[in-house]
Structure formats: C-alpha cells, structure tokens
Amino acid sequence: MNTPIADFVQGCAAGGALRLHMPGHKGVPALGPEALDITEIPGADVLYHASGVIAESEKNAAALFGSAKTLYSAEGSSLCIRAMLYLALQYAHLTGKKPLIAAGRNAHSVFLSGCALLGLEVSWLYGDDASRLSCRVSPEELETVLEREKPAAVYLTSPDYLGVCAEISALAAVCRRHGALLLVDNAHGAYLRFLSPSRHPLDLGADLCCDSAHKTLPVLTGGAYLHLSKSCPAALLPAAEAAMRLFASTSPSYLILQSLDLCNAALAGDIPAQLAERAAQLDALKAALIANGWTLVGDEPMKLTLCPKSRGYTGTELAAALQKKGIVCEFADPDFCVCMFSPANSAAEIAALGRALAALPAKESIPGGPPPLGRPERVLSPRGAMLAPFETLPAAQSLGRVLAAPNVSCPPAVPILVCGERVDERALALFGYYGLERLDLVLPDAELGED
Ligand SMILES: Cc1ncc(COP(=O)(O)O)c(C=O)c1O
Structure with missing residues (x-):
C-alpha cells in the first residue's frame, strides 16, 4: 500500500529547500524529528479540505477499515467524539428528532464536554452498573429507553477501559429499528478490525465510530480515525470534514499524519498476522493466570485486566509491585490493574508479565469494592x-x-x-x-x- 504523506514529507526533507514557512524550528533538530515536521505548504494538502496526499492516504485507511469514509485526527479520539456528536445533531435536524442522545454511563469526559458545547441533551444508560468503568447495556434496556425517549442517537463506549466489549450487533439492530444513529467510542479498539473475524464496531453495525489509532496501533500519540460506515445516512458524509473543522486545530501535526499514513502500509502488511499470534499468546497467559487463582475481567483480546483484590493486592498496589520489576501498566485503581498489549510487544514481553505475576505471593483477599452510586439527582444539564x-x-x-x-x-x-x-x-x-x-x-x- 502506498504512503503518499510520508513520501511527500521525506521528499521535502531531502530536497533541502530554504524553509521560510512554519514551524519556527526550520527543521533544525533539537528533539530529533524536526526535519519531518512541516506545515501545510504547497503539495502537503490541507486536513479537512483534503484533495491531495491526505485525501489519498485517508482513502487507503477507508479501504482498510471498510468504511464509507475515514478522516484522520491529529488530536486523538477526543476530536472525533466532538465531531460525531455534531453529526448526531445534524442527524436530529435532518430527521426532526429531538437533540437527545442516549449514552452508556461510562462515557469518557470529552463526551460530556462535547454535549455541553453543542447543547445535546443526554439520557443515561446505566447497564448492569458493574463498575464506574463498565456498563453492559442490554438490548432490552436500550429498547425501553429508545421507545420512551426517542433520542436521535445512541452512544456506546466499546471496548471500555477494562476491555469489556458491548454487544454491538444486537444493540445496532435495536437502533436501526428505532431510526437512532449508533455512535461508538472505539478509542481502545482500532486493532479489532484486523482480527479474524473482525470485531470492529463498523463491522458489527455502528454508523459512526472513532478509533484512537495511537492506543493500539503503531501510531504516534494523538493519531486517530473518524469512521463513517457504509450504513451511515448518506447526508452525513459531506458534513464530516466540516464536523472535524469545527473543533480542530488549524495546525495539525504532520508527524502524526505521516505516522497514520505509514500505519496503513503496516496494516496491509504484517500486522494482522502479528496480532493473531500475540492474541493467541495472551489467551494462553490469561488461561494460566485464571488457573493459578487470578481474577480477570473483560473480553478484549489485547488487554489484560486483573482484579487483584482476590490475591490480596489492590490494583494500585499491584501496579506498583510490577513497576518495581520494570513493568509499567496502563492504568490502576483500587480494584483493577489494566495491561495493554499490541503487536509491538514481543512474545518474550508477554511471558515476562506472566513470570512477574507468578512471583508475587498470594495474600489474604481484600474484601469490598466501590460503594454504589445509585441514580444521582440531576439538577442542571x-x-x-x-x-x-x-x-x-x-x-x-x-x-x-x-x-x-x-x-x-x-x-x-x-x-x-x-x-x-x-x-x-x-x-x-x-x-x-x-x-x-x-x-x-x-x-x-x-x-x-x-x-
Ligand atoms: C474510552 C476513551 N474514549 C476516548 C478517549 C480519548 O481519546 P484520545 O486520547 O485519543 O483523545 C479515551 C482516552 O483515554 C478513552 O479511554
């Protein structure tokens, strides 16, 4: 697969032209990659008015993800979430529905700020209240809420921070029956498309979805995708760039754009095979941990979430113990310790986590979890x-x-x-x-x- 953005920028860097344009470092290295850090000079295309190298690269990404349209973000899924919410508002206008969105309660805070900025009202889906970070919404609960509230759209976080995946296919069927747009925050699941079979929300019925490429693929921090699926109402496709423009910086990082561009070639190349191998190794590690008395949560293949209180450790204590052994985890709180893997982790590294956990002595289990929240009183939107x-x-x-x-x-x-x-x-x-x-x-x- 070709890499038009990276090729263009490398050509510029090799050409040695006098740089009388931004950025101010002029390609002189302090950090290292400055020569490849350019701005929207002639030939570099314009993000969100794309017709050249960026448009070509985004088409490559759309082909890889099987979307009707894929746009790049150099500002994470955070930007894509705001854009999705804007598109949901457009959908409400087009269909005469209320500017109301039914959302899983475990939504990331950027969902709230996006709704606040756009004046979208929220109706919460509490799911099974499993924890602050997970809320398994059933098709029955969704059906009831859609019947009662008639929102324009539904917003789900899947996978969530703990690696729990929603029942997207069944929930998408409910949304379709009610004419509600399905938005999925797939920040943690870009790689799901490259499993066999795909477990990506677009393939399971989502209309719009964001992926933080940087979280699970070989992409620099900040690189993300906004995908519009082939089932997404056609009227929204032309509005997608405007949706991103509304919230985005006018100075996107070309380092991040090159990284997204190069990732296309990797996805068309070795990544699916590497993923299959690592997922199988992680499956084996998870089975061994469970056999040795560890409690795990989540069903996302490349995430390993431990509930270590049953072994006598809080999540935070476990993360600290692993850090002393040179292993830095993604996240820990009193109840959970989350480890994220990608194809860039070797089989030896997966084995190293297994050895480190095996070496920790089991202690008396720690009782209790977070106190229940119930249904708080809403005073303001x-x-x-x-x-x-x-x-x-x-x-x-x-x-x-x-x-x-x-x-x-x-x-x-x-x-x-x-x-x-x-x-x-x-x-x-x-x-x-x-x-x-x-x-x-x-x-x-x-x-x-x-x-
Ligand atoms: C579930 C979820 N959604 C969205 C985001 C925001 O993504 P980004 O950091 O790519 O802007 C995060 C970030 O951690 C996240 O965990």
Whole structure:
C-alpha cells in the first residue's frame, strides 16, 4: 500500500529547500524529528479540505477499515467524539428528532464536554452498573429507553477501559429499528478490525465510530480515525470534514499524519498476522493466570485486566509491585490493574508479565469494592452546569452542591458523578474511594439558572 504523506514529507526533507514557512524550528533538530515536521505548504494538502496526499492516504485507511469514509485526527479520539456528536445533531435536524442522545454511563469526559458545547441533551444508560468503568447495556434496556425517549442517537463506549466489549450487533439492530444513529467510542479498539473475524464496531453495525489509532496501533500519540460506515445516512458524509473543522486545530501535526499514513502500509502488511499470534499468546497467559487463582475481567483480546483484590493486592498496589520489576501498566485503581498489549510487544514481553505475576505471593483477599452510586439527582444539564460560574472546594464541603465539571483524572477520565448532578452522601463516599479531593461546584445562585 502506498504512503503518499510520508513520501511527500521525506521528499521535502531531502530536497533541502530554504524553509521560510512554519514551524519556527526550520527543521533544525533539537528533539530529533524536526526535519519531518512541516506545515501545510504547497503539495502537503490541507486536513479537512483534503484533495491531495491526505485525501489519498485517508482513502487507503477507508479501504482498510471498510468504511464509507475515514478522516484522520491529529488530536486523538477526543476530536472525533466532538465531531460525531455534531453529526448526531445534524442527524436530529435532518430527521426532526429531538437533540437527545442516549449514552452508556461510562462515557469518557470529552463526551460530556462535547454535549455541553453543542447543547445535546443526554439520557443515561446505566447497564448492569458493574463498575464506574463498565456498563453492559442490554438490548432490552436500550429498547425501553429508545421507545420512551426517542433520542436521535445512541452512544456506546466499546471496548471500555477494562476491555469489556458491548454487544454491538444486537444493540445496532435495536437502533436501526428505532431510526437512532449508533455512535461508538472505539478509542481502545482500532486493532479489532484486523482480527479474524473482525470485531470492529463498523463491522458489527455502528454508523459512526472513532478509533484512537495511537492506543493500539503503531501510531504516534494523538493519531486517530473518524469512521463513517457504509450504513451511515448518506447526508452525513459531506458534513464530516466540516464536523472535524469545527473543533480542530488549524495546525495539525504532520508527524502524526505521516505516522497514520505509514500505519496503513503496516496494516496491509504484517500486522494482522502479528496480532493473531500475540492474541493467541495472551489467551494462553490469561488461561494460566485464571488457573493459578487470578481474577480477570473483560473480553478484549489485547488487554489484560486483573482484579487483584482476590490475591490480596489492590490494583494500585499491584501496579506498583510490577513497576518495581520494570513493568509499567496502563492504568490502576483500587480494584483493577489494566495491561495493554499490541503487536509491538514481543512474545518474550508477554511471558515476562506472566513470570512477574507468578512471583508475587498470594495474600489474604481484600474484601469490598466501590460503594454504589445509585441514580444521582440531576439538577442542571451538562451544558447548564459546565458553562455556569463555579468555585473549587474540598470534596468534604461539597455535600448538596451541584457538580460543574466532570472532575476526573485521566486515565480513565470516566466521571464518577456527571456535571449537573447533585453531590449526595453516596457520591461523596465514591469521591473518597477514588481519592478525589477537590471539586468544581456550580455557584449556588447559578443552580437555579435552568430546568
Ligand atoms: C474510552 C476513551 N474514549 C476516548 C478517549 C480519548 O481519546 P484520545 O486520547 O485519543 O483523545 C479515551 C482516552 O483515554 C478513552 O479511554
């Protein structure tokens, strides 16, 4: 597969032209890759008005992912999520539906800020309330909510941070029956397309989906895709670039764009075979861990999520113990320790994790998990809360007040309480459990501003 962006930039770097254009480093190395860091000079095309090398490379990506259209993001899935929400709003206008979106409660905080900016209302799908990070929504629950609320769109996070995949095919069928657009935050699952058979949301019925290429493929941090599926309403396709333009920087990183471009060649080459091999090795490791008494969660092949309290470790303690052995995990909290693999990890590295875990002595199990949240009282919409004047106070002084911002650390950036909801005793207990000490709270006078 050709690599038009990378070829163009390498040609520029080799050509030695006098650089009287941005960036200011002029190709002189300080970090290393400056010679390849260019801007939108003639021939480099223009992201989101693409007709040259970028358009050609995006067509390659669309062919690889089997989409009707794929656009690059140099600003992560965060940008693509805002663009998807804008397209959902366009869909509401086109169909005369309410600007309302039904969303799995484990949505990333950028979903909330996107809804707030666009004035989209949210109806939460709580699923099985398994944990803050997972919420398995059943087709029955979705059916009930779509019947009752008639939202324009549905938003699911799959896979989630723990590696739990939603039942996309069954949920997509429910959405189709109700004429609701299905948006999937597949930030963690770009590679799913290259498993055999594919487990990518586009192949399971999603209309729109974002993939953080940088999370699971050999792509620089920030590289992501916005995909529009072949089932997506045709009227949305021409609006996709405008949707990205609305939120994107006008100075996209050409290092990231080259990285996405080169990834196409890797995806057309060795990656599927390497993935199959690593997934099989990880399957074997997971089976061995379970046989040795470890508890795992999730069904995503390249993620290994441990629930180590049964072995006497909190997730955070386990991550610290692994770090002492030179292994740095993706994420840990009191209950979970998440390890992410890609084809760039060798079989030896997978084995090294297995040895490190085997060497940790089992201790007395730690009881308990996060206190339940229940269904918090909604006082303001996400927009009403996020745009309201606020003050930052210690969590201990927040009882009865309304949250103004998601107030989460990243990772995992999944809110405990959603902005616009009232802090009650249960939420306070959860903030304590996850170590959140300071909160942004709507000023009392502004609580009355809406609804
Ligand atoms: C589930 C989920 N969605 C979206 C995002 C945002 O993706 P990005 O960092 O590519 O902007 C993240 C980031 O961690 C995520 O975990």
